[in-house]
Amino acid sequence: MVSTEGELKQALTTLSKLSDLKTPTDDEIHTPESRQQAFQLLTASTLLFSTLKRLNRIIYTDVQSQKTRVAEERSKVDTARLALQNLKYEEAMLELEVKVCQEFQSIFQTIPLHSLEEFNTLRKSLGEEEVDEEEGEQDDHKLMLARLKFELKERKRLETEKQKLQQDKTEVARENKEKKVKLEETEKQLKDLLAAALAVQAKLESF
Structure with a gap:
């Protein structure tokens, strides 16, 4: 199964090849071969842009999902950091109370x-x-x-x-x-x- 990244590379490579095709002259435009070539180019371009749109949606959805996961992980890290700070504060307070009791x-x-x-x-x-x-x-x-x-x-x-x-x-x-x-x-x-x-x-x- 081709990955999204591989599929995108293939689509971009195909698009690059299509853009490199020779543009027909005014005399060649009306020939059957030119019309056939233009039709094939249009068909290929339509499929290619459809693929690019689909890949764009997939990439966008994946990026949003990654952002959500990153935000969730950041929230977990912030919560853990806050909990650690609270524990350190409680530890300092307990040590102070122990010191006060020892010196009392x-x-x-x-x-x-x-x-x-x-x-x-x-x-x-x-x-x-x-x-x-x-x-x-x-x-x-x-x-x-x-x-x-x-x-x-x-x-x-x-x-x-x-x-x-x-x-x-x-x-x-x-x-x-x-x-x-x-x-x-x-x-x-x-x-x-x-x-x-x-x-x-x-x-x-x-x-």
């Missing part, structure tokens, strides 16, 4: 915590389950949460004890103040009694 200084890093040994000892003294050291090393996050939770609980307990001691201190101070007032009143009463006794003694001695 949480408040728990500044909290003084009991050592793991003290932590387990205190938990045991309070009747709580110990945290196995190997298990803690395998899951630092859970261990840190447990230590922070225990630290919070301990601080609340100590704060409660502190408040109780402050209340006891306030109560003792109040009682001491009351006792001091009573003592001062007693001393005043004793002084008054002593003064009265001395006055009575003086009167008795005057008789």
Whole structure:
């Protein structure tokens, strides 16, 4: 089967040959041979131009199809490029978030915590389950949460004890103040009694 390109080359070659045919003179135009030749030339030219038109339509359709495919492929490339840019942007954002998280200084890093040994000892003294050291090393996050939770609980307990001691201190101070007032009143009463006794003694001695 002849390709479109081959068929076009054949048509153009034939057209070139037809154009190279000798043009008859005025005397030869009216001869039967010239008329026969002109008729053959017209027939061949008509078929040739019909072929050229058909090939032109085929080529035009093929060009349009190629343009459509190129546009589709370009669109795919643009979409892929945009998706790649989005992925690179997301990657950059994730890397930035990871960096921020790595550089983040949480408040728990500044909290003084009991050592793991003290932590387990205190938990045991309070009747709580110990945290196995190997298990803690395998899951630092859970261990840190447990230590922070225990630290919070301990601080609340100590704060409660502190408040109780402050209340006891306030109560003792109040009682001491009351006792001091009573003592001062007693001393005043004793002084008054002593003064009265001395006055009575003086009167008795005057008789």
